[in-house]
Amino acid sequence: MLTRTPAANSLVELDRRHLVHPVSSFRGHEARGVRLLTSAEGATVTDSEGRQLIDGFAGLWCVNAGYGQESIVEAAAAQMRQLPYATGYFDLGTEAPIRLAAALAERAPGDLDHVYFTLGGSDAVDSTIRFIRYYWHARGMPGRDQFISVASGYHGSSSMGAGLTALPLFHDGFGAPHHSQHKIASHDLYRNPNGSDPASVIASSVAELRAKVAEIGENRVAAFYVEPIQGSGGVLVPPPGWIAAMRAVCAEFGILFVADEVITGFGRTGPLFACEDEGIVPDLMTVAKGLTSGYAPMGAVLMSDHVYQTIADFAGAKAVGHGFTYSAHPVSAAVALEVLSLYEGGLLENGRAMGARLQAGLQGLSDHPLVGDVRGRGMLAAVELVTDKDAKIPLPAELGAATRLFDRAWDNGLIVRAFPQGVFGYAPPLCCTEGEIDQIVERTRKVLDLTL
Ligand code: PLP
Secondary structure, three states, X not given: OOOOOHHHHHHHHHHHHHOOOOOOOHHHHXXXXXXXXXXXXXXXXXXXXXXXXXXXXXXXXXXXXXXXXXXXXXXXXXXXXXXXXXXXHHHOOOHHHHHHHHHHHHHOOOOOOEEEEXXXXXXXXXXXXXXXXXXXXXXXXXXXXXXXXXXXXOOOOOOOHHHHOOOHHHOOOOOOOOOOEEEEOOOOOOOOOOOOOHHHHXXXXXXXXXXXXXXXXXXXXXXXXXXXXXXXXXXXXXXXXXXXXXXXXXXHHOOEEEEEOOOOOOOOOOOOOOHHHHOOOOOXXXXXXXXXXXXXXXXXXXXXXXXXXXXXXXXXXXXXXXXXXXXXXXXXHHHHHHHXXXXXHHHHHHHXXXXXXXXXXXXXXXXXXXXXXXXXXXXXXXXXXXXXXXXXXXXXXXXXXXXXXXXXXXXXXXXXXXXXXXXXXXXXXXXXXXXHHHHHHHHHHHHHHHHO
């Protein structure tokens, strides 16, 4: 029997009294108590009871490089010793963020050549909203102030970005999203009311986007936001060609196209950026998570040359009034540079091989009586559980409760994301070995058997 030390027990009590946890039921958490994680190495995490778990979710889809990467620790320590902080305000700067911006611009698709650093994904999305408003003012069209995103999408939980997020949980109790924010239906291939034929899903999304633009007014729409694969909505993969088709509609109406690659960036789906899978170049791109692999907080907005030059020309000698004290933090930038060299030194390649193994392994669960759908790309996947495969009936609430499924997986040595109503999400570190990928699949089968 695994037990906690008295020191760990006192931490659990302090947590209960004082730490407010993100995206959690405050009361539920008080009742359940925190699960204390104490250390990690590679793809394995250890808890305060000494339990070893395979982290099939890379923290929160972010620790792409895996845990215990000494060279990242060294890069952070060296930067802290030399210069722990430098602002980017007042024309100041320092080496690491400059090198990182150049490295990202060189690798990003097309002319996404200008990089604005943030602290994470939510403020990256929020920054795009601000820059896009500025851009349309600069173009003499301030009335282009309406934004469209996709149902089931997640774009963070900042005050404005949460309005682009189309998951009810992020609106319940907070009031309606801003009136400038609109949604079209998801491309979900499994539960699409228009059927699962890829061509008709693309055609209906195109028609819906056109209709939405017409409804709002052609000259009112500022931007359209997509995740190349919807993550928090349950890992929903659009049919091939969907993103390019939506991008083409935006180009036709002069609407800015924003790719939110906060989850899909940095090898999660195979290439460095998932946009490469579709061969499209967005006007703006947001990244975070894998940028620093979770070793330090950082996000970024990548702007196309056209967007940047328009803003720069309009501002002229005046400052563009948007920034954070910790924009372009040198320690985070030093971490990101080292993480990038690990990706390119073999991690991306390993991730591609392990991604193929993960997808094949999870597909092998399709014959399980509870598995309705297996989907994903690369090291990003989901398994959706149902009680009736033909009718696609979700697990009853008591069986499919996220906490219940999460606990079951945990008790069997596996950390996965459990989405409401019985969907398991996977985003393992790219450093996983074949044996670890196989364990993720085997442990999932065990959890499914126990759920029957
Ligand atoms: N955008 C997407 C697509 C995300 O998945 C997330 C977080 O999961 C965010 C934005 C927000 O990022 P953060 O949690 O770093 O603020």
